[in-house]
Amino acid sequence: MTKLTVKAIASHFNVSVSTVSKAIHDSHEISDELKRNIREYAKLNNYKPNRVALNLFNRNTKTIGVVIPNILNYFFVQVLYGIEKIADQRGYSIIICSTNESIEKEIKVLDFLSSGTVDGVIISTVLGETGLTDSNEHFSALLDRQIPMVMFDRVIEFIKCDKVMVDDFEAGYLATKYFLGTGCKIVAIINPLGNSYIGRLRIEGYKKALCENGIGPNDKLIVTISYQDDLELTIHSLLDFDKIDGILIFDELTLVKIMDIVQSKGYQIPKDISFIGFTNGELSKYVTPSATTVSQHGKFIGESSADKLIDRIEEECDTCNFETRIIKTSLIARESTLKPKEYGKA
Amino acid sequence: MTKLTVKAIASHFNVSVSTVSKAIHDSHEISDELKRNIREYAKLNNYKPNRVALNLFNRNTKTIGVVIPNILNYFFVQVLYGIEKIADQRGYSIIICSTNESIEKEIKVLDFLSSGTVDGVIISTVLGETGLTDSNEHFSALLDRQIPMVMFDRVIEFIKCDKVMVDDFEAGYLATKYFLGTGCKIVAIINPLGNSYIGRLRIEGYKKALCENGIGPNDKLIVTISYQDDLELTIHSLLDFDKIDGILIFDELTLVKIMDIVQSKGYQIPKDISFIGFTNGELSKYVTPSATTVSQHGKFIGESSADKLIDRIEEECDTCNFETRIIKTSLIARESTLKPKEYGKA
DNA sequence: CTGTTAGCGCATTCAT
DNA sequence: ATGAATGCGCTAACAG
Numbered sequence: 001m002t003k004l005t006v007k008a009i010a011s012h013f014n015v016s017v018s019t020v021s022k023a024i025h026d027s028h029e030i031s032d033e034l035k036r037n038i039r040e041y042a043k044l045n046n047y048k049p050n051r052v053a054l055n056l057f058n059r060n061t062k063t064i065g066v067v068i069p070n071i072l073n074y075f076f077v078q079v080l081y082g083i084e085k086i087a088d089q090r091g092y093s094i095i096i097c098s099t100n101e102s103i104e105k106e107i108k109v110l111d112f113l114s115s116g117t118v119d120g121v122i123i124s125t126v127l128g129e130t131g132l133t134d135s136n137e138h139f140s141a142l143l144d145r146q147i148p149m150v151m152f153d154r155v156i157e158f159i160k161c162d163k164v165m166v167d168d169f170e171a172g173y174l175a176t177k178y179f180l181g182t183g184c185k186i187v188a189i190i191n192p193l194g195n196s197y198i199g200r201l202r203i204e205g206y207k208k209a210l211c212e213n214g215i216g217p218n219d220k221l222i223v224t225i226s227y228q229d230d231l232e233l234t235i236h237s238l239l240d241f242d243k244i245d246g247i248l249i250f251d252e253l254t255l256v257k258i259m260d261i262v263q264s265k266g267y268q269i270p271k272d273i274s275f276i277g278f279t280n281g282e283l284s285k286y287v288t289p290s291a292t293t294v295s296q297h298g299k300f301i302g303e304s305s306a307d308k309l310i311d312r313i314e315e316e317c318d319t320c321n322f323e324t325r326i327i328k329t330s331l332i333a334r335e336s337t338l339k340p341k342e343y344g345k346a
Numbered sequence: 347m348t349k350l351t352v353k354a355i356a357s358h359f360n361v362s363v364s365t366v367s368k369a370i371h372d373s374h375e376i377s378d379e380l381k382r383n384i385r386e387y388a389k390l391n392n393y394k395p396n397r398v399a400l401n402l403f404n405r406n407t408k409t410i411g412v413v414i415p416n417i418l419n420y421f422f423v424q425v426l427y428g429i430e431k432i433a434d435q436r437g438y439s440i441i442i443c444s445t446n447e448s449i450e451k452e453i454k455v456l457d458f459l460s461s462g463t464v465d466g467v468i469i470s471t472v473l474g475e476t477g478l479t480d481s482n483e484h485f486s487a488l489l490d491r492q493i494p495m496v497m498f499d500r501v502i503e504f505i506k507c508d509k510v511m512v513d514d515f516e517a518g519y520l521a522t523k524y525f526l527g528t529g530c531k532i533v534a535i536i537n538p539l540g541n542s543y544i545g546r547l548r549i550e551g552y553k554k555a556l557c558e559n560g561i562g563p564n565d566k567l568i569v570t571i572s573y574q575d576d577l578e579l580t581i582h583s584l585l586d587f588d589k590i591d592g593i594l595i596f597d598e599l600t601l602v603k604i605m606d607i608v609q610s611k612g613y614q615i616p617k618d619i620s621f622i623g624f625t626n627g628e629l630s631k632y633v634t635p636s637a638t639t640v641s642q643h644g645k646f647i648g649e650s651s652a653d654k655l656i657d658r659i660e661e662e663c664d665t666c667n668f669e670t671r672i673i674k675t676s677l678i679a680r681e682s683t684l685k686p687k688e689y690g691k692a
Numbered sequence: 693c694t695g696t697t698a699g700c701g702c703a704t705t706c707a708t
Numbered sequence: 709a710t711g712a713a714t715g716c717g718c719t720a721a722c723a724g
């Protein structure tokens with residue numbers, strides 16, 4: 001049986017399509033009997049209005065596009081979870097596109113999403129060379145078409161749209177202070193986030209904390225790595241360089257891998273080296289020793305982004321004052337760091 | 347600037363819409379000059395054909411719906427990753443719906459997906475009471491509309507459609523044999539999969555292995571748990587019941603949590619109790635001790651499902667001989683089990 | 693070479 | 709109370 005349409009129903013009852021349409025919408029313009037017959041018939045053959053035709057007619061799709069760099073990253077999955085929750089509540093579906101950290105894929109995906117398939121998009125961008133302004137014109141395509149967009153986490157500073165991010169500066173600052181508060185002297189950073197805005201903010205927070213404690217930041221202690229890098233090598237030369245006793249790592253999986261390597265080299269955690277990571281996921285909880293992490297509240301970021309986007313989609317007046325929401329992080333203390341010393345005591 | 351349409355371009359050049367359409371499609375019917383002008387103008391104002399209109403016209407959407415019970419479960423994310431990869435390669439987008447293990451949500455989502463938004467769906471069903479035939483009529487809605495569907499992992503036995511699953515019987519069998527081969531005598535099962543088909547298959551495999559070794563299965567050793575259950579209590583009464591030295595757990599996160607509890611009770615893994623889990627994810631790798639698991643090759647399941655679905659969508663003749671693909675599992679041996687004893691040696 | 697017409701499936705305004 | 713006509717944005721068959 002081919003898909004049932006209003007036209008088919010109409011010809012079955014020898015009436016016009018508009019009569020059928022009205023009957024199905026329970027219009028009072030239609031006689032009760034005919035209405036009942038039509039609706040019964042429709043139900044029986046489980047008629048469903050074609051969504052695509054409705055979308056065309058209504059000039060909206062009630063779906064939002066979500067673009068993330070890596071679906072295997074737990075942080076993004078948490079965000080997805082939050083987005084899905086709100087979207088569902090507010091009657092939207094989500095179409096998910098993974099860019100796999102490829103700028104080409106990001107361009108391709110944004111091109112697709114700007115062709116009318118979605119009412120708005122939520123995006124966390126790939127790690128790229130920033131500063132290259134021309135590499136960001138794929139966002140204007142969306143914006144020019146008046147398609148609302150909210151960026152989260154990995155946002156691009158100078159793009160004008162709503163944003164939801166964490167207080168990364170403060171996160172870097174507090175994590176570093178926490179290290180120092182437990183007696184660490186030489187704190188290093190491992191940054192798998194390239195030259196991204198959020199990475200830079202975290203590093204600035206780190207530097208501020210060091211300065212406040214009279215420690216001059218040493219750029220050799222900040223190592224930026226990429227996906228292909230050999231972690232074993234990286235960590236080896238870092239530990240050779242200085243007597244490091246604290247490492248702040250910007251990504252959960254990298255944290256766990258490095259803790260694994262360091263332990264297999266014979267170091268004790270946290271006695272010899274303390275660790276703090278980001279993204280408070282299951283891994284951080286169940287690794288041994290369990291990892292102290294900065295929770296970015298991924299689910300909440302997702303909820304907030306989705307709410308903001310749908311507000312923007314549905315608002316009548318488009319007053320273009322964009323908002324940047326800053327979500328507070330929290331530090332979850334576990335066993336990969338020492339206990340904070342109590343100051344002010346002799 | 348409002349969205350550019352063929353009509354707008356047409357009126358700008360004082361030609362008809364079909365001329366514009368042809369020009370944009372580089373038809374040889376249009377004079378080179380006009381064509382050049384139109385195409386230039388289109389590019390300049392970055393015209394993009396409205397996808398929704400095209401979908402209506404073509405009677406397809408080039409997108410597939412994916413329905414999973416829980417997006418926070420790493421196994422499903424792996425599958426998603428595989429699906430996305432193939433979909434992208436073959437020119438499809440995916441729209442993801444999470445049912446959060448709720449049958450109501452599953453019904454709602456399937457209803458949505460059967461309204462023309464997608465060309466086909468890939469689904470892993472919620473854990474439900476099986477046997478209740480009437481609770482499964484929401485699938486017929488899809489099938490009646492000739493919308494291709496492939497079920498993966500948590501499939502429903504008697505629904506007629508393509509399926510991709512793992513050899514769960516063999517997985518249960520081999521895992522149990524592995525336990526016995528390392529000297530375990532009393533092997534228990536913790537099953538968070540309710541009365542699902544795949545759970546039953548794994549248990550049957552387990553029983554077969556026991557029988558082959560002259561051990562009569564004891565149903566008290568098979569405990570089915572649900573999300574709300576208190577794991578601490580569960581494991582407590584299980585360990586009280588008998589001197590268990592091996593536990594097979596059907597889910598990665600549950601495995602890790604239970605290993606955590608058991609260790610905090612003072613048991614040594616694997617000396618006192620051995621563990622084998624399912625879903626070979628990062629958690630199993632980095633937990634301490636690292637966990638022996640049955641790898642279900644989630645990514646491959648996703649790839650296979652997507653390929654099968656798209657084949658089905660695009661095939662001309664709909665010969666209705668449905669296929670059930672069985673993917674082989676592999677057992678990844680790690681530190682949560684003892685070393686297999688070598689038989690045949692004195 | 694270019695335009696007219698029709699239709700994808702539906703809802704809505706305006707006649708009757 | 710019912711139907712005809714129009715349009716959402718696009719393409720394609722058929723005229724001219």
